Amino acid sequence: MSEAAFFYNTTTQRPDRTKPPSAHTNISQVSQAQPVKPIFKKSHPHSAKDTKQSTRQRASPSSTSTDSHSSHSARTTPHHLEYEQVDPDSMLSTPLPDYKHAANQTNKARAAAQVAQANRKSSSTSGNSAERKHALQVAAAEARAAATARFESGGRSSSLSSTTGSSGLTAVTSSDPPSVDEFLARPFSRRNGRRCLRDMTLPYPLPCDLAEIHRQILRTMLLCQVFNGPVCSPAFHTKPPKRVLEVGCGTGFWSIMCHKHFSRLGFSSISFTGVDIAPLAPRMESDDDMNWRFVQHDLRRVPFPFRDDEFNLIMIKDMSLTTPTTDMQQTYMDEYLRILKPGGTLEIWDGDHSLRMLLPHAPPSISADDEESEDEEQVHTNAMGTYTLTPQTPLAAPQSTYLNDYNTWVSKALEARKLNPMPCTTIRPMLLQESDLTEIDSRRLAIPLGEVRWEREGVGGAVTQGTNGHAISSKGKSREGDRKTLTAGQAALRRTALMTVVQMIESLEPLLREASGKGQDEWDRWQGNMMNDLLKQNGTSWGECLEVGAWWARKKKPPG
Incomplete structure (x- = not known):
């Protein structure tokens, strides 16, 4: 199957939850641990x-x-x-x-x-x-x-x-x-024409309807593609985790992707647990062999309903919109470390909600000898048409007027809820301050939202501002060999990233409209013009990109 088909013709399969969960000694009365199959077969x-x-x-x-x-x-x-x-x-x-x-x-x-x-x-x-x-x-x-x-x-x-x-x-x-x-x-309750969480004290700003669920599934597929699998930690290259927890699991789609990944490698005896405040995980009654259970729990209530040292892998994916920039961040980290087994891995996937523009530069070149060694990840990154983010990567504010508007409004709206619009800047420092963690590492990528002009014309050289405000390269006429043409898979991946951005703006409409001060008619005009510019007029051709990252660390084993 081609890479383009991966994004546009993916069929989701449903695993069977035939195996009962292991007993838990301290599950809260209101945290509903649910082995799926018995729910539908027995009273x-x-x-x-x-x-x-x-x-x-x-x-x-x-x-x-x-x-x-x-x-x-x-x-x-x-x-x-x-x-x-x-x-x-x-x-x-x-x-x-x-x-x-x-x-x-x-x-x-x-x-x-x-x-x-x-x-x-x-x-x-x-x-x-x-x-x-x-x-x-x-x-x-x-x-x-x-x-x-x-x-x-x-x-x-x-x-x-x-x-x-x-x-x-x-x-x-x-x-x-x-x-x-x-x-x-x-x-759940219905607000602004969409299904949302009924608890108004939650900082989470997104709806929970089918359109938003589809966006999150599309984003999970995108991240698994650019990270070359559902986990980035090298700890599981040869040996899979035995017990996995997906925090804020939603539909459990990442767990499904992880199960299929390890099944293809010949490992199938992995126990998956998903925890979330809302029951979005669907019925799963096929003849698949996935061992899954869902636990409904409000994560603001600690301790979490799990035993000490219970999980070998804890995945925290796209949780920055549920975690306010208060002492709750440390509370969550303390709980993750409590329920993580010594030697187990904590992995965090997330992305910035404010968008930037990638300036002209060449990705690292890979020699034939390097492809078989430590630069395999860079080979994959280049093949996907994405860019590795380092402290030296040149970035600037977007040229798109609509994305600049969005940046202003989303920052204002999220900060009012004590949420960080750029969480990628804080995750690594948060891991480094934990004395119980070791082998801390990360990958950060920029995914352009479409075909980029400086790629097509040749990369490299400095960038200055033209009289019309647009970025222009000072390199002059480029060599024909420097020109880059996207493959079908790269174009599909970038289109997918752009779709997740546009759908995110749609899902955040009530917050963005309030932050912008626009009435409904004015907002509808802005949104229509934004979608036309980004989706039809190649409005992200200057290098506007989606920034995503993966961070991982292992819990130290006790001495001796």
């Missing part, structure tokens, strides 16, 4: 208990409508938005359903049950209205105190409020905040 082990509890609650008029609606919403919310029109045979056909058990354990349900119980008890023992009122007040106060304590322990503000509507959101006030359990049980 939940708590189903009988939950049915009995639901029957008792229906007996009380005060809890009937709230509880039944909550349970129904917990079952249907992951299904009824975006997924119903998808081919059932595709990988994204159905998210994990039925979080009824988690919903039945919510603080709201327990509060309603306590109020109903107090009401029944006071009614049966005495007709004294004062006593009945007092019992209700005590029960409600206890429920609110418990909910508030759990809420604050998750790092959330207690001022969040909402109203009950057709979407099934539970009405709350500042004195009765929604619990973490509720957000996990019904994680």
Whole structure:
């Protein structure tokens, strides 16, 4: 299959989760570890208990409508938005359903049950209205105190409020905040015409609908292509990891790519775990041999629901939009090191959200002797039509007016959420300060977003600004041998990178529109002109590029 076909005609296969996960000693009650296949073949082990509890609650008029609606919403919310029109045979056909058990354990349900119980008890023992009122007040106060304590322990503000509507959101006030359990049980709501995470206290700015999922899958394919595989660490060239954790797994697509990579090398006994706040991982019931489980957990709640020294490889991919530039970064790193096995590998893939322009320069030349040694990675980088980023790589602000606008707005919007628009500058220093890590290394690449003029005309020489503001080369007329023509695979890879940028701008529309101060009509005109310029008019021909990177390190083994 050609490289162009890789990006435009890739079929996603779905692995089978037939093997049960290993037991965990400290999994949180609300972190739903889910071996996929048993979910669809057997009833939940708590189903009988939950049915009995639901029957008792229906007996009380005060809890009937709230509880039944909550349970129904917990079952249907992951299904009824975006997924119903998808081919059932595709990988994204159905998210994990039925979080009824988690919903039945919510603080709201327990509060309603306590109020109903107090009401029944006071009614049966005495007709004294004062006593009945007092019992209700005590029960409600206890429920609110418990909910508030759990809420604050998750790092959330207690001022969040909402109203009950057709979407099934539970009405709350500042004195009765929604619990973490509720957000996990019904994680989605619809905002700005797209499906998003319902928890407004999360810094994550992107939607969770099918269009955004497809963008993330396309980006994962792109990164696996330019990095020549799903892992960059040399620790797994000959020996695969036994237990792998994908943090913020989404649909689990990277885990699928990793499984297929090692399967082609003859290794198939790898256990994969994905953790995320939302159940985006689909049903996977084929006859494939992938061993996978999904754990639903809010990563702001520590400790994570995993044992010490549990994983041989932890992959943290594109998590910069979920991690604020606060002490949470160190909290996450401490947890990663706790659950990483000594000798295991921590690998981070990410990219800058603000875009720059690559100036004329020649990529490193590779001799025939070098191709069989340490420069194999550079051979692949050159073959992909990408460029290795070093401190000496010449970069500048983009020439594209639209990308300059985007840079201004995205920086303003992300900084308001305490998110870093250029995370690639901070990841390596963060790893270097950890005394438990060793063998720290990285790869950073620039992927041009289209055919670049200075490549076509010959590379090298200095770049100055012309009178029209465009970059021009001072080298003069170049030799014919210096001219570069992209292969079909290189052109397809760059087009893919450009598509992920344009789709990212679409997904960030509410934040960018607010940062720009534009009204809807004005934004629509800007966006239409931007897409026409970038996609049809070769508006990135000056060298505008997508910057991505991979960083990895190993956890030190204890002495002796």
